[in-house]
Amino acid sequence: MSVSFAELRARGGDKPLFSAECSTRVVLDHVTRKWGVLVIVVLSGGTHRWGELRREVDGISEKMLGTTLRTLEADGFVHRETFGTVPPRVEYSLTNRGRELAERLLPLVEWVADYVGETVED
Amino acid sequence: MSVSFAELRARGGDKPLFSAECSTRVVLDHVTRKWGVLVIVVLSGGTHRWGELRREVDGISEKMLGTTLRTLEADGFVHRETFGTVPPRVEYSLTNRGRELAERLLPLVEWVADYVGETVED
Numbered sequence: 281m282s283v284s285f286a287e288l289r290a291r292g293g294d295k296p297l298f299s300a301e302c303s304t305r306v307v308l309d310h311v312t313r314k315w316g317v318l319v320i321v322v323l324s325g326g327t328h329r330w331g332e333l334r335r336e337v338d339g340i341s342e343k344m345l346g347t348t349l350r351t352l353e354a355d356g357f358v359h360r361e362t363f364g365t366v367p368p369r370v371e372y373s374l375t376n377r378g379r380e381l382a383e384r385l386l387p388l389v390e391w392v393a394d395y396v397g398e399t400v401e402d
Numbered sequence: 403m404s405v406s407f408a409e410l411r412a413r414g415g416d417k418p419l420f421s422a423e424c425s426t427r428v429v430l431d432h433v434t435r436k437w438g439v440l441v442i443v444v445l446s447g448g449t450h451r452w453g454e455l456r457r458e459v460d461g462i463s464e465k466m467l468g469t470t471l472r473t474l475e476a477d478g479f480v481h482r483e484t485f486g487t488v489p490p491r492v493e494y495s496l497t498n499r500g501r502e503l504a505e506r507l508l509p510l511v512e513w514v515a516d517y518v519g520e521t522v523e524d
Contacts, residue, residue, distance in 0.1 A: 285447035288512055299460045304515045305440075311514065312434035318427075325407035338421045377517065384513050388506040390410055392433060393426045395499065 310355055311381060315340055315348040320357065320374070321389055324382035327373040357381055432477055433503060437462055437470045442479065442496070443511055446504035449495040479503055 310316055315337065322328065322336045334345060349372060352358040357378035363369040374382060432438055437459065444450065444458045456467060471494060474480040479500035485491040496504060 285443055285508070288443070288508070288515065304511075304518045305436075307518050308439060308511060308514045309436045312436070312439055312510075314427075314431045314434070317430060317434055321407055321410070380513065381510075381517075384510040386407070386410070388434075388503075388510060389426075389430060391502065391506050392430045393410065395503075396426045396429050 307355055310351050311357070311385070313348075315344055316352060317385060317389065319345070319348050319352065320378065320382050320385055323358065323372060323374045323378065324386065327371050329369065329371055333372065352378070429477055432473050433479070433507070435470075437466055438474060439507060439511065441467070441470050441474065442500065442504050442507055445480065445494060445496045445500065446508065449493050451491065451493055455494065474500070 311320065318337045318340070319333065322333060328336065330345070333349075334340060334342070337345070340348070349358055349360065353360055357375060359373050359375050359378075361371045361373070363371070433442065440459045440462070441455065444455060450458070452467070455471075456462060456464070459467070462470070471480055471482065475482055479497055481495050481497050481500075483493045483495070485493070
């Protein structure tokens with residue numbers, strides 16, 4: 281937790297940390313996008329099938345779940361495994377990288393949940 | 403870092419953690435939205451004026467910076483102070499809550515920056 285903005289910025293050398301072309305921003309955008317956060321946090325609980333993900337991430341459409349999983353798979357955070365059953369069974373899980381990412385997302389989600397609990401009336 | 407999905411889920415009682423009406427999801431969406439993350443991380447480096455924010459968060463439009471700051475202010479993360487100079491000077495800084503949030507966002511941003519450094523060719 282000791283990293284500061286100044287340290288982050290210094291690492292970029294002469295490039296600004298948040299320059300518009302920065303590839304960090306692309307991946308950051310993928311993993312902090314609304315549905316990306318929720319899918320990663322749910323998968324941190326273990327391997328899920330498609331229908332299980334749709335139930336856990338309440339309100340996500342089939343199309344958006346597909347897009348989210350493909351993006352996270354392409355970034356190396358989600359592993360997709362197909363079993364040769366009839367009908368084929370497909371399971372999604374976090375890769376090692378995905379688990380490292382989840383470790384950094386969970387404290388954020390937890391804190392927001394606590395913060396909202398304090399400030400918003402049900 | 404020890405919180406797990408199962409623990410998060412258990413806190414919700416009989417409500418699913420990620421039900422579509424959950425207010426946690428609204429705030430989580432605000433603070434993980436692309437520009438929200440960048441603005442919070444930049445403000446964690448200290449008070450900024452409008453033009454300084456626009457320069458640091460490369461590529462953000464005037465309109466999007468305004469929307470992002472208003473949302474973060476309404477959520478209680480950003481403080482806006484106007485000084486009675488001519489022309490008026492406006493400064494933005496993190497509230498205590500905003501600093502708590504930044505502490506949870508910085509490790510995520512740092513990790514993504516390291517991850518991208520490992521995997522993406524410049």
